[in-house]
Amino acid sequence: MSTDAGNERKMTSLFERYLTVWVGLCIIGGILLGKIAPDLAKSLDAMSINVNGAPVVSIPIAVCLFFMMYPIMVKIDFASVVKAGKSGKPVFLTLFINWCIKPFTMYAIALFFLGFLLKSFIGAEAMDLVKMPFGLDLPVGAQHGAGIVVLQDGIKMLQVPLWRSYFAGCILLGIAPCTAMVLVWGYLSRGNDGLTLVMVALNSLTMLVLYGILGGFLLGVGKLPIPWQALLLSVSIYVALPLVAGYFSRRWIIAAKGEIWFKERFLGVLTPVTISALLLTLVLLFSFKGDVITANPLTILWIAIPLFIQTILIFALGYAAARFFRLKYEDAAPAAMIGASNHFEVAIATAVMLFGLSSGAALATVVGVLIEVPVMLMLVGFCKKTTHWFES
Numbered sequence: 302m303s304t305d306a307g308n309e310r311k312m313t314s315l316f317e318r319y320l321t322v323w324v325g326l327c328i329i330g331g332i333l334l335g336k337i338a339p340d341l342a343k344s345l346d347a348m349s350i351n352v353n354g355a356p357v358v359s360i361p362i363a364v365c366l367f368f369m370m371y372p373i374m375v376k377i378d379f380a381s382v383v384k385a386g387k388s389g390k391p392v393f394l395t396l397f398i399n400w401c402i403k404p405f406t407m408y409a410i411a412l413f414f415l416g417f418l419l420k421s422f423i424g425a426e427a428m429d430l431v432k433m434p435f436g437l438d439l440p441v442g443a444q445h446g447a448g449i450v451v452l453q454d455g456i457k458m459l460q461v462p463l464w465r466s467y468f469a470g471c472i473l474l475g476i477a478p479c480t481a482m483v484l485v486w487g488y489l490s491r492g493n494d495g496l497t498l499v500m501v502a503l504n505s506l507t508m509l510v511l512y513g514i515l516g517g518f519l520l521g522v523g524k525l526p527i528p529w530q531a532l533l534l535s536v537s538i539y540v541a542l543p544l545v546a547g548y549f550s551r552r553w554i555i556a557a558k559g560e561i562w563f564k565e566r567f568l569g570v571l572t573p574v575t576i577s578a579l580l581l582t583l584v585l586l587f588s589f590k591g592d593v594i595t596a597n598p599l600t601i602l603w604i605a606i607p608l609f610i611q612t613i614l615i616f617a618l619g620y621a622a623a624r625f626f627r628l629k630y631e632d633a634a635p636a637a638m639i640g641a642s643n644h645f646e647v648a649i650a651t652a653v654m655l656f657g658l659s660s661g662a663a664l665a666t667v668v669g670v671l672i673e674v675p676v677m678l679m680l681v682g683f684c685k686k687t688t689h690w691f692e693s
Contacts, residue, residue, distance in 0.1 A: 324671050327580050331587025332595065341588060361585070366650040367543055368578035372571040374547030377502040391623070391632040395500045398619050398640040399478040400507065404515050407475025407611050414607040415464045415471070423603055427463035431656040434459075446521075463661050467604050469520060470665025473651050475611065476515045478504045479642035486642060486677050487635035490684040497635040504639065508647070509541055516651070538650075582649060583667060585658065604668040612676050616641035620684075623691070630691035634684045642677055645670045 334341065348360045415423065430453055433439070441457065443450045448461040479486075479501075487497035555563050619640045623633030648666040656662040 323576070323580050324583060324674075327583040328587050328671075331584040334584060335588035338588075363538060363650075365578045365582045365585075367538075369575050369582070369650075370543035370647070371547055372568075372575045373501075374505065374543045375551050375571070376498065376568065377505065377544075377547060377551075378498065379502065379548065390626045391496055391628055391636045392500060392503060394619065394622055394626065394628075395478075395636050395639055396503065396507065398615065398622070399504060400511055400515070402618065403478065403611075403615050403640055404472075404476045404519060406614060407471055407607075408519050410611050410614070411468050411471035411475070411607045414610075415468050415603070419603045419606065420464055422599065423464045423467070425462075425464075428460050429463045429466040429661045430458040430460055431466060431469075431660045431662065432459070433457050434655075466656065466661030467665045469656060470648070470652050470660075470662035470669075471604070471607060471611075472519045473516060473648040473655075473662065474608065474643045474645065474666055474669045476512055476519070477508070477644035477648045477651075479639055479644050483635065483639045483642050486638040486681055489678075490634040490638065490681045491631070491688075492635035492638070492684075493629075493631040496632055497639070500635065500639050504644075505544060508644070509544075512647070512651075538654075579645075579649075579670070583670070587667070600664070601668050601671065604665050605672050608669055608672055609676060612641050612672075612680075616680050627692060630684075630688045633691055637684075638677070638680065641680060642673060643669050645673060 430451070431448070433450070434445075439445060439450045439457075441450050441452050445459060446461075447465055448459040451458055451460045483497065483501060488494060551563070554567055558567070616637050619637030620633060623636050628636065645666060648669060649663065652660065652662040652666045
């Protein structure tokens with residue numbers, strides 16, 4: 302991939318180019334499926350790995366999400382990660398914004414809009430049922446954070462305000478910097494593709510350590526259940542497992558077939574796998590949340606507002622900082638993009654594992670997917686019009 306500013310780059314994949322359309326169709330298809338076969342998603346979600354009698358990992362969702370993550374992880378060249386120190390400022394800028402700024406601005410923006418400004422529209426008294434934190438056994442009626450333990454279909458659940466459930470989904474998005482579609486955004490904005498891949502690899506590795514820590518801390522401050530064990534388990538299953546599988550399979554395939562075959566043939570086959578798995582997961586999510594959406598179709602708008610503002614803010618901070626540090630445009634564009642976009646695959650996976658397939662938190666992470674493509678394409682266009690802001 303050339304980084305020549307004169308080259309016009311386009312998304313060649315049908316899945317990537319029309320991702321927003323596919324997501325919209327999945328919303329409609331999922332809602333219709335929920336009406337036609339209301340017990341299907343519940344039956345699939347019941348196929349789970351239980352620990353101490355509590356469902357912890359939904360097997361169908363885990364399979365779908367593994368196939369989301371593996372194609373991303375197998376692209377990581379760890380030799381490039383080792384050499385990342387040569388990139389200096391862009392790498393530092395990306396890590397600082399992604400882990401020291403972005404989680405906390407997402408917390409503040411989501412709390413302001415969902416907890417105050419839009420609370421009456423969402424429903425101040427509206428409640429949501431989420432999974433009990435892993436390993437916690439409290440009697441019915443007990444208070445835990447902002448929730449109360451209730452019995453639902455013979456299973457103990459935590460009843461929390463609906464806005465807090467959406468708030469939790471926003472938090473999970475805010476602590477998940479993009480490691481997949483940012484490769485597309487960097488490419489379209491004529492950025493440095495090699496640097497983008499290095500930053501993706503570093504963020505994937507950093508996520509192994511910080512995702513659970515930041516998630517537990519911010520959920521706790523927000524008076525939401527802090528499922529530490531489930532957070533660590535979700536990072537292990539949805540990040541570490543595909544990362545290890547990607548690392549070893551990459552080595553084996555390149556040794557057996559060569560690097561050219563790996564890049565041109567194997568990765569080409571995998572291109573639609575991530576998004577196909579994502580779309581299948583979305584159908585399940587929306588088949589379970591159809592009643593909530595049809596009862597209040599503006600729900601998606603209320604959630605989208607803080608997510609949109611957060612995306613623009615983080616991009617602006619990253620882009621301005623890149624100009625302040627006098628980065629080249631080819632480095633500045635992906636450095637700003639990777640913070641602005643979200644790793645919605647991990648966010649969806651974690652929300653489903655922690656709070657349940659039917660939770661408002663899971664719905665909020667799906668809204669992140671819905672707005673990701675149009676907003677990021679808008680920012681790509683902005684970048685290409687402002688290349689003159691940076692030194693050549």
